[in-house]
Amino acid sequence: MSAAERLQPAVAAAEPLFSARDLTRLYGPDKGCQGVSFDLYPGEVLGIVGESGSGKSTLLSLLSGRCPPDRGAVSYRGRNGQWLDLYSASEAERRTLLRTEWGFVEQNPRDGLRMAVSAGANIGERLMAQGVRHYGELRAAGLDWLSQVEIDPARIDDLPRTFSGGMQQRLQIARNLVSAPRLVFMDEPTGGLDVSVQARLLDLLRGLVRELDLAVVIVTHDLAVARLLADRLMVMRRSRVVEAGLTDQILDDPQHPYSQLLVSSVLQP
């Protein structure tokens, strides 16, 4: 493959998938997030890192349409190539987007799953919302996705509460990916898990992201997670993005004093 051929996909993906402009939502002076702008390209993984209270989660809820911003705009280019301004679109359009082309993986799987219904129903819910009315197809999708996220398909009829924390998190990922989304938001997906389960989940996520060509916005305070998954990083502090760039560049050569502090404070075993 020549160098020109290798560049081809980059040209095709030259138009961004998602764009945020001057996003601001403040709960007090420097509390929340302000002046955030970026473009996200198809298949790209953007990590947002920063200390607790720096506005990471606020930014994520602004991006994912859960909380209207004080100022600024979020727009998304759908499968049909049309740009949609998230907060001027109707609620119906926003909801359709959230359950078809987007996904949201919560930090706590209990918030993202329906705990009272079986794993299969959790996976099938998005399909049913899209109008799939064939039980056999829903069942097949459930079995397929359970095995894709490395859960024993025999547990399809078990309630999520009988699953371990890591399995619940993987079930939540399956539930989001079943509708073949193009953009997934993740809020500390490895937050409450122990280190070995974290590693397995990250491995799985990395595989799925590459395989399905997902664009991901991932919020984390764990630089190792960012290093493993993200192509690009934004470092947040006191509601502002203080540094943004390629992951390796930021982690290996941080420019902003706070990024330097963040990188140097990682414990080396």
Next chain:
Amino acid sequence: MNISTASGACEASAYNFAYLDEQTKRMIRRGLLKAVAIPGYQVPFGGREMPLPYGWGTGGMQLTAAILGADDVLKVIDQGADDTTNAVSIRRFFARTAGVATTERTVEASVIQTRHRIPETPLSAGQIMVYQVPIPEPLRFIEPSEQETRTMHALEDYGVMHVKLYEDIATFGHIATAYAYPVTVDERYVMDPSPIPKFDNPKLDMSPALMLFGAGREKRLYAVPPFTKVVSLDFEDHPFAVQRWDECCAFCGSTESFLDELIVDDAGSKRYVCSDTDYCRQRTEENLQ
């Protein structure tokens, strides 16, 4: 139907005609007009205290009181039967406070208040069914927030309704929901047809009678106007089906009607009888002739 505001026919004259005051009845009628205009849509109304506890039919009674006229003939059934405690009490209540004629015969009644059944005798145009509804919101089992369920109705976001049916098939191998089986009304709103058995769901579809639903505790009312399409939710490979019995009614021999199972001795012997007592009696009388 002729809605009378006169209180002359009232037997116990201390009460206004049909117990509720005229302003309350007007308020409920306004709600009913809205409900009929938007089939299946739940209209909030200012529910009043009735002289019996919530869960005993206060919603249905308020609707009945609002629509009752002096020349109406009222029938009240509970579990299909005219002679159960609740049916007898409510029938007597309206006989005393409104002085209306009451009947046990479906064909003679102009207003039929019910909790669990739609009569087996086909309803005709001009008749009104009033249902007592415990939980009017079909989405409640999966979505506890009222704000969220209203948004879901507004946006026709009904995917989760099938989650419940999916769970049934996954657990029992078939759709095991036997009563309060959700329906789509007029291809728009998903509605809980109150605790009627799914056996009665097909009777809602294109019925010539007007169906009114009242939930007293939840203070909601909704309606299915005559000749409205009512479709029970299902899956393509698990279509909607009603209950069937191998037995027939021990009294009238009906194989068509909804049967109640009775344990008749300590050895556990069973007999099956029609749950609709009026229908059963009519058939028994016909058989004797």
